[in-house]
Amino acid sequence: MRLRWNPFVPAIAALLSLVACAPAQPDLVRVGRAELQLPAGTWQPLGGDAEQFDVRPDDTAHDLPMQTRAVALRGRAKEPLAVLVVQTNASNHPRDTTLWTAACLPQKGVQVEDAARGSPVRIDCLRYKRSAGTDGYLASARPALAQWLTQQQAVPANPYSHVSYRYSTPEGGYVSVDVLADRRLLRPTVRNNEEFLRAGRPAQEWMEQLAQAARQSITMLDGRFVVPPFPQALPE
Template sequence: MLAAALATTACAPLPPGEPHVGRARLQLSPGEWVPLAQEDTVFDVRPDDLAHDLPMRSRLLGLRDADGQLVASVWVQTNATSTPRDPVVLWQEACPPQSGVQVQDAAQGSPVRIDCLRYRRRADADGYLAASRPRLAVLAAEHHALPAQPYSHVSYRYSTAEGGFISVDVLADRRLLRAPRYNNLEFLRAAPPAQAWMEQLRTAAQASPALLDGLLALPPFPSQLVP
């Protein structure tokens, strides 16, 4: 569980350069990105032992299309610093199955690491977001971070045994995760772009905790909705 301590908001485009969140340096995909919110947070590793809490930073960013409409938002959470932790951190964050959600638990329930990829094709229906990611739902509502069109939710959470942690949530206009289709053959191959993009996101997030600058390179979306 993450407890929020502070939130700020902005609407102007990000200044030149690569924004930071905690120990991570974000390399954003092409397009006009705007800062929406940032927080100091705490990851409650063991609910009964405050000594193991991990200070976190989080940042919410939005992506606009050529008409200025929000087509995606990205919420990144990482360790606040690179300060070494205990030799082994026993995580109590599970990756449970969920109806209507594609779930891949590469850690297979391991108590010493998290490797959880989740995908909901229609995240704007059935109260899904508020039930699944309540803090993100609140932030998105407060900072107008929900795409106007039907949107998907991709969530990836990764940890190391030593306490490195990164979490990336993406709310994306569903068209962003579909490659253009021009004929029947391309129609039959329309699903793989989203899966390939999620694997690229997983690879980028896994690399971040091991890098000195925490580089997190967000992969470009398969579609061309943004300039």
């Protein structure tokens, strides 16, 4: 049997061995070509949608079919502690070189890292807003997401943070992740100045782990996206 080259998978032989060793988990959340492996906790599906991602040139025939899914982490009282929204390719179908339209623009009060440095054929954009529940940030920056989460009664109580990561390949692979998280999941309790100076480190490390997991999901045959556990324990 001959394997056909797939641009989503740059190292097919190695990845096949990884997939063969991966335990079967029939309860994984499917998102297009991806499978979400969620951290421990009570996760509730919130729904999803199919849509087209606009890519250049401005011809709808070139647009990419995507799927989106959202899940909420619930606390003991069923309150939303975190919401995870993932969008990725609907299939593994190979494509020619893709020119992306989504820029990674700087934003006041938001930590923005553009590892692709504005490349027209690649996206690698990590954003972090520590206090996302203030000053109407979410409604202004992501109005459709804010409205939908409000309708779902899935917005975490204040204070909460917003982490956003988007990644693409020149061959048409794409994944985006939005996380709204109760800040207690990302930052430890602070009791003195020394702890205050280190308080932001766990969130930064977690964001890097999330971004790495998203990038790896693009290369996996089954699209396995292993979402890292939050750095802090679930609130009691």
